[in-house]
Amino acid sequence: MLKTSRRTVAKVIADQLLNGASSEKLMQQLAGYLVKHGLTKQSDLYLRDIESLLATRGHSIVDVTTARELSDSLRKQITKAFAGQQSVVLREHIDESVIGGIRIQTSDKLFDATVSEKLRQLRA
Amino acid sequence: MPHIVTQFGEAAASGGNLFQALGIDARMLIFQIIGFLVLVFFMGKFVFPILNKSIDKREAAIRESANAVEKARADAAEAEKRIQKQLDEAKQQAADAIDVAHKEAAALLAAAEEKAKKRADHIVETAHARLEQDEQAARESLRKEVKHLVADATETIIKQKLDSKGDAAVIESAIASQERR
Numbered sequence: 001m002l003k004t005s006r007r008t009v010a011k012v013i014a015d016q017l018l019n020g021a022s023s024e025k026l027m028q029q030l031a032g033y034l035v036k037h038g039l040t041k042q043s044d045l046y047l048r049d050i051e052s053l054l055a056t057r058g059h060s061i062v063d064v065t066t067a068r069e070l071s072d073s074l075r076k077q078i079t080k081a082f083a084g085q086q087s088v089v090l091r092e093h094i095d096e097s098v099i100g101g102i103r104i105q106t107s108d109k110l111f112d113a114t115v116s117e118k119l120r121q122l123r124a
Numbered sequence: 125m126p127h128i129v130t131q132f133g134e135a136a137a138s139g140g141n142l143f144q145a146l147g148i149d150a151r152m153l154i155f156q157i158i159g160f161l162v163l164v165f166f167m168g169k170f171v172f173p174i175l176n177k178s179i180d181k182r183e184a185a186i187r188e189s190a191n192a193v194e195k196a197r198a199d200a201a202e203a204e205k206r207i208q209k210q211l212d213e214a215k216q217q218a219a220d221a222i223d224v225a226h227k228e229a230a231a232l233l234a235a236a237e238e239k240a241k242k243r244a245d246h247i248v249e250t251a252h253a254r255l256e257q258d259e260q261a262a263r264e265s266l267r268k269e270v271k272h273l274v275a276d277a278t279e280t281i282i283k284q285k286l287d288s289k290g291d292a293a294v295i296e297s298a299i300a301s302q303e304r305r
Contacts, residue, residue: 066295068288077299099279100286102295104302113298115282122275123268 006042009033010049017050018057052107058086065093065103065114078104 013026034040051061060082064070070078070092081104082088098114105111143150286294 066291068291070295071292073294074292074299077296081299081303099282100291100294102298111298111302113295113302115279115286115294119275119279122278124271 006024006046006049010046010053014050014053014057016065017054018059053105058084060085060087060106061089061091063091063093063103063105065095065098065105067094067096067098067100067114069094078102087123 009030013030016026017023025116028044034043034046039046054061062078062082062110064078070090075090078090079088087098098116099119100115101113103112103114103117143153
Protein backbone atom coordinates (compact mmCIF):
# COMPACT_ATOMS: atom_id res chain seq x y z
CA MET A 1 0.00 0.00 0.00
CA LEU A 2 1.36 3.36 -1.00
CA LYS A 3 1.88 6.00 1.59
CA THR A 4 -0.47 8.90 0.95
CA SER A 5 -0.02 12.48 2.09
CA ARG A 6 -1.65 13.56 5.32
CA ARG A 7 -3.68 16.18 3.54
CA THR A 8 -5.07 13.64 1.08
CA VAL A 9 -5.99 11.17 3.82
CA ALA A 10 -7.71 13.95 5.77
CA LYS A 11 -9.63 15.05 2.68
CA VAL A 12 -10.85 11.50 1.96
CA ILE A 13 -12.07 11.03 5.52
CA ALA A 14 -13.71 14.47 5.62
CA ASP A 15 -15.51 13.75 2.34
CA GLN A 16 -16.76 10.40 3.59
CA LEU A 17 -17.94 11.93 6.86
CA LEU A 18 -19.89 14.57 4.98
CA ASN A 19 -21.35 11.83 2.77
CA GLY A 20 -22.80 10.19 5.86
CA ALA A 21 -20.28 7.44 6.47
CA SER A 22 -20.02 6.09 10.00
CA SER A 23 -17.53 8.20 11.91
CA GLU A 24 -16.66 5.29 14.18
CA LYS A 25 -15.78 3.09 11.23
CA LEU A 26 -13.73 5.84 9.56
CA MET A 27 -11.76 6.44 12.75
CA GLN A 28 -11.00 2.74 13.00
CA GLN A 29 -9.74 2.74 9.42
CA LEU A 30 -7.64 5.84 10.11
CA ALA A 31 -6.18 4.24 13.22
CA GLY A 32 -5.28 1.13 11.22
CA TYR A 33 -3.65 3.26 8.56
CA LEU A 34 -1.60 5.19 11.11
CA VAL A 35 -0.46 2.02 12.89
CA LYS A 36 0.43 0.33 9.64
CA HIS A 37 2.57 3.26 8.53
CA GLY A 38 4.02 4.05 11.93
CA LEU A 39 2.28 7.43 12.03
CA THR A 40 0.51 7.12 15.36
CA LYS A 41 2.48 10.06 16.75
CA GLN A 42 0.89 12.24 14.08
CA SER A 43 -2.68 11.24 14.94
CA ASP A 44 -3.43 14.69 16.36
CA LEU A 45 -2.22 16.32 13.16
CA TYR A 46 -4.47 14.07 11.04
CA LEU A 47 -7.48 14.84 13.22
CA ARG A 48 -6.71 18.56 13.11
CA ASP A 49 -6.51 18.46 9.33
CA ILE A 50 -9.81 16.61 9.12
CA GLU A 51 -11.46 19.13 11.45
CA SER A 52 -9.98 22.00 9.46
CA LEU A 53 -11.33 20.62 6.20
CA LEU A 54 -14.76 20.07 7.79
CA ALA A 55 -14.71 23.63 9.16
CA THR A 56 -14.01 25.05 5.70
CA ARG A 57 -17.08 23.21 4.51
CA GLY A 58 -19.28 24.58 7.26
CA HIS A 59 -18.99 21.78 9.82
CA SER A 60 -17.09 22.80 12.95
CA ILE A 61 -15.93 20.62 15.78
CA VAL A 62 -15.48 22.80 18.82
CA ASP A 63 -13.56 21.80 21.95
CA VAL A 64 -15.16 23.43 24.97
CA THR A 65 -13.39 23.29 28.31
CA THR A 66 -15.09 24.37 31.55
CA ALA A 67 -14.77 23.65 35.27
CA ARG A 68 -18.35 22.38 35.46
CA GLU A 69 -20.73 20.66 33.09
CA LEU A 70 -22.40 22.96 30.60
CA SER A 71 -26.11 23.64 30.81
CA ASP A 72 -28.27 23.26 27.73
CA SER A 73 -28.74 27.00 27.65
CA LEU A 74 -25.00 27.56 27.48
CA ARG A 75 -24.61 24.91 24.80
CA LYS A 76 -27.17 26.72 22.69
CA GLN A 77 -25.41 30.02 23.20
CA ILE A 78 -22.09 28.52 22.21
CA THR A 79 -23.59 26.90 19.13
CA LYS A 80 -25.26 30.17 18.28
CA ALA A 81 -21.88 31.85 18.35
CA PHE A 82 -20.94 29.75 15.32
CA ALA A 83 -23.96 30.86 13.33
CA GLY A 84 -22.10 30.84 10.01
CA GLN A 85 -21.51 27.09 10.16
CA GLN A 86 -23.92 24.45 8.76
CA SER A 87 -23.33 22.28 11.81
CA VAL A 88 -21.45 22.61 15.08
CA VAL A 89 -20.33 19.68 17.19
CA LEU A 90 -19.34 20.52 20.75
CA ARG A 91 -16.66 18.34 22.28
CA GLU A 92 -16.96 19.09 25.98
CA HIS A 93 -14.17 18.74 28.52
CA ILE A 94 -14.47 19.17 32.27
CA ASP A 95 -11.29 20.54 33.83
CA GLU A 96 -11.51 21.91 37.39
CA SER A 97 -8.10 23.51 37.08
CA VAL A 98 -9.64 26.24 34.90
CA ILE A 99 -11.63 27.27 38.04
CA GLY A 100 -14.31 29.02 36.03
CA GLY A 101 -15.17 30.53 32.68
CA ILE A 102 -14.77 28.80 29.33
CA ARG A 103 -12.16 27.88 26.76
CA ILE A 104 -13.33 27.34 23.17
CA GLN A 105 -10.94 25.90 20.64
CA THR A 106 -11.50 25.13 16.97
CA SER A 107 -9.06 23.75 14.44
CA ASP A 108 -7.67 27.21 13.81
CA LYS A 109 -8.81 29.44 16.67
CA LEU A 110 -8.57 29.58 20.43
CA PHE A 111 -10.77 31.66 22.71
CA ASP A 112 -9.71 31.35 26.33
CA ALA A 113 -11.97 33.11 28.85
CA THR A 114 -11.20 30.85 31.78
CA VAL A 115 -10.47 32.19 35.25
CA SER A 116 -7.16 30.32 35.28
CA GLU A 117 -6.09 32.14 32.12
CA LYS A 118 -7.10 35.50 33.58
CA LEU A 119 -5.10 34.74 36.69
CA ARG A 120 -2.14 33.65 34.57
CA GLN A 121 -2.31 36.93 32.68
CA LEU A 122 -2.51 38.78 35.99
CA ARG A 123 0.60 36.99 37.29
CA ALA A 124 2.55 37.59 34.05
CA MET B 125 114.33 158.64 42.60
CA PRO B 126 115.55 162.09 43.19
CA HIS B 127 118.94 160.56 44.07
CA ILE B 128 119.22 158.76 40.70
CA VAL B 129 118.22 161.89 38.80
CA THR B 130 120.81 163.71 40.76
CA GLN B 131 123.49 161.20 39.79
CA PHE B 132 122.51 161.46 36.07
CA GLY B 133 122.72 165.16 36.35
CA GLU B 134 126.07 165.11 38.05
CA ALA B 135 127.44 162.67 35.46
CA ALA B 136 126.27 164.86 32.61
CA ALA B 137 127.67 167.91 34.24
CA SER B 138 131.09 166.36 34.77
CA GLY B 139 131.21 165.26 31.19
CA GLY B 140 131.92 161.68 32.16
CA ASN B 141 130.46 158.32 31.07
CA LEU B 142 126.92 157.49 31.99
CA PHE B 143 127.77 153.83 32.71
CA GLN B 144 130.56 154.97 34.90
CA ALA B 145 128.17 157.32 36.60
CA LEU B 146 125.88 154.42 37.24
CA GLY B 147 128.75 152.20 38.40
CA ILE B 148 128.40 149.80 35.43
CA ASP B 149 131.40 148.27 33.71
CA ALA B 150 130.53 148.32 30.01
CA ARG B 151 132.98 145.60 29.05
CA MET B 152 131.84 143.43 31.84
CA LEU B 153 128.32 144.04 30.67
CA ILE B 154 129.16 142.96 27.13
CA PHE B 155 130.88 139.84 28.42
CA GLN B 156 127.88 139.06 30.52
CA ILE B 157 125.57 139.58 27.56
CA ILE B 158 127.72 137.31 25.43
CA GLY B 159 127.88 134.76 28.21
CA PHE B 160 124.16 134.98 28.59
CA LEU B 161 123.66 134.50 24.86
CA VAL B 162 126.03 131.54 24.91
CA LEU B 163 124.11 130.14 27.78
CA VAL B 164 120.82 130.67 25.95
CA PHE B 165 122.26 129.06 22.85
CA PHE B 166 123.61 126.16 24.83
CA MET B 167 120.35 125.67 26.67
CA GLY B 168 118.35 125.98 23.47
CA LYS B 169 120.59 123.55 21.67
CA PHE B 170 121.09 120.83 24.24
CA VAL B 171 118.86 121.20 27.30
CA PHE B 172 115.58 122.56 26.13
CA PRO B 173 115.10 119.88 23.45
CA ILE B 174 115.62 117.17 26.04
CA LEU B 175 113.30 118.90 28.45
CA ASN B 176 110.74 119.50 25.72
CA LYS B 177 111.00 115.92 24.59
CA SER B 178 110.58 114.70 28.13
CA ILE B 179 107.64 117.05 28.63
CA ASP B 180 106.07 115.96 25.37
CA LYS B 181 106.52 112.35 26.31
CA ARG B 182 105.04 113.00 29.68
CA GLU B 183 102.19 114.92 28.14
CA ALA B 184 101.58 112.09 25.67
CA ALA B 185 101.61 109.59 28.51
CA ILE B 186 99.22 111.75 30.48
CA ARG B 187 97.00 112.23 27.42
CA GLU B 188 97.11 108.51 26.73
CA SER B 189 96.24 107.79 30.31
CA ALA B 190 93.44 110.31 30.15
CA ASN B 191 92.20 108.72 26.92
CA ALA B 192 92.49 105.31 28.49
CA VAL B 193 90.55 106.52 31.48
CA GLU B 194 87.97 108.09 29.23
CA LYS B 195 87.79 104.96 27.17
CA ALA B 196 87.55 102.87 30.33
CA ARG B 197 84.76 105.14 31.52
CA ALA B 198 83.03 104.85 28.20
CA ASP B 199 83.51 101.08 28.22
CA ALA B 200 82.27 100.93 31.77
CA ALA B 201 79.26 103.03 30.87
CA GLU B 202 78.65 100.88 27.81
CA ALA B 203 79.08 97.74 29.88
CA GLU B 204 76.74 99.15 32.48
CA LYS B 205 74.19 99.93 29.81
CA ARG B 206 74.62 96.50 28.30
CA ILE B 207 74.35 94.85 31.69
CA GLN B 208 71.32 96.99 32.50
CA LYS B 209 69.81 96.04 29.19
CA GLN B 210 70.55 92.39 29.83
CA LEU B 211 69.13 92.75 33.31
CA ASP B 212 66.01 94.39 31.89
CA GLU B 213 65.72 91.65 29.29
CA ALA B 214 66.27 89.00 31.94
CA LYS B 215 63.66 90.65 34.13
CA GLN B 216 61.26 90.82 31.22
CA GLN B 217 61.95 87.20 30.33
CA ALA B 218 61.49 86.21 33.95
CA ALA B 219 58.26 88.19 34.11
CA ASP B 220 57.10 86.59 30.86
CA ALA B 221 58.08 83.16 32.13
CA ILE B 222 56.24 83.79 35.38
CA ASP B 223 53.24 85.07 33.45
CA VAL B 224 53.27 82.04 31.17
CA ALA B 225 53.73 79.77 34.17
CA HIS B 226 50.79 81.46 35.90
CA LYS B 227 48.66 81.09 32.82
CA GLU B 228 49.67 77.47 32.34
CA ALA B 229 49.07 76.78 36.01
CA ALA B 230 45.68 78.44 35.77
CA ALA B 231 44.88 76.44 32.63
CA LEU B 232 46.04 73.22 34.27
CA LEU B 233 44.01 74.03 37.35
CA ALA B 234 40.96 74.82 35.26
CA ALA B 235 41.42 71.63 33.25
CA ALA B 236 41.86 69.62 36.42
CA GLU B 237 38.78 71.23 37.93
CA GLU B 238 36.80 70.57 34.76
CA LYS B 239 37.99 66.97 34.66
CA ALA B 240 37.20 66.48 38.32
CA LYS B 241 33.78 68.06 37.82
CA LYS B 242 33.06 65.81 34.86
CA ARG B 243 34.24 62.80 36.81
CA ALA B 244 32.10 63.79 39.76
CA ASP B 245 29.12 64.41 37.48
CA HIS B 246 29.67 61.04 35.86
CA ILE B 247 29.87 59.33 39.23
CA VAL B 248 26.73 61.08 40.40
CA GLU B 249 24.97 60.31 37.16
CA THR B 250 26.02 56.67 37.33
CA ALA B 251 24.91 56.49 40.92
CA HIS B 252 21.57 58.03 40.02
CA ALA B 253 21.15 55.63 37.13
CA ARG B 254 22.08 52.73 39.37
CA LEU B 255 19.68 53.91 42.03
CA GLU B 256 16.99 54.36 39.44
CA GLN B 257 17.64 50.88 38.07
CA ASP B 258 17.60 49.41 41.55
CA GLU B 259 14.45 51.32 42.34
CA GLN B 260 12.86 50.19 39.10
CA ALA B 261 13.88 46.59 39.76
CA ALA B 262 12.53 46.81 43.30
CA ARG B 263 9.30 48.28 42.01
CA GLU B 264 9.04 45.61 39.36
CA SER B 265 9.76 42.88 41.89
CA LEU B 266 7.22 44.36 44.27
CA ARG B 267 4.69 44.73 41.48
CA LYS B 268 5.14 41.08 40.48
CA GLU B 269 4.92 39.97 44.06
CA VAL B 270 1.76 41.99 44.60
CA LYS B 271 0.29 40.63 41.38
CA HIS B 272 1.04 37.09 42.47
CA LEU B 273 -0.45 37.76 45.88
CA VAL B 274 -3.52 39.32 44.33
CA ALA B 275 -3.81 36.44 41.88
CA ASP B 276 -3.41 33.87 44.65
CA ALA B 277 -5.95 35.64 46.81
CA THR B 278 -8.33 36.02 43.89
CA GLU B 279 -7.93 32.36 42.99
CA THR B 280 -8.67 31.32 46.55
CA ILE B 281 -11.71 33.58 46.79
CA ILE B 282 -13.04 32.56 43.39
CA LYS B 283 -12.61 28.89 44.21
CA GLN B 284 -14.59 29.42 47.39
CA LYS B 285 -17.25 31.73 46.03
CA LEU B 286 -17.76 30.74 42.41
CA ASP B 287 -20.71 28.36 42.16
CA SER B 288 -22.41 26.89 39.09
CA LYS B 289 -24.67 29.90 38.73
CA GLY B 290 -21.84 32.37 38.91
CA ASP B 291 -19.72 30.29 36.56
CA ALA B 292 -22.57 30.21 34.04
CA ALA B 293 -22.82 33.98 34.28
CA VAL B 294 -19.09 34.27 33.62
CA ILE B 295 -19.37 31.98 30.60
CA GLU B 296 -22.38 33.87 29.23
CA SER B 297 -20.52 37.14 29.61
CA ALA B 298 -17.48 35.73 27.84
CA ILE B 299 -19.55 34.37 24.95
CA ALA B 300 -21.39 37.67 24.65
CA SER B 301 -18.13 39.60 24.56
CA GLN B 302 -16.75 37.24 21.92
CA GLU B 303 -19.87 37.72 19.77
CA ARG B 304 -19.53 41.49 20.00
CA ARG B 305 -16.07 41.21 18.47
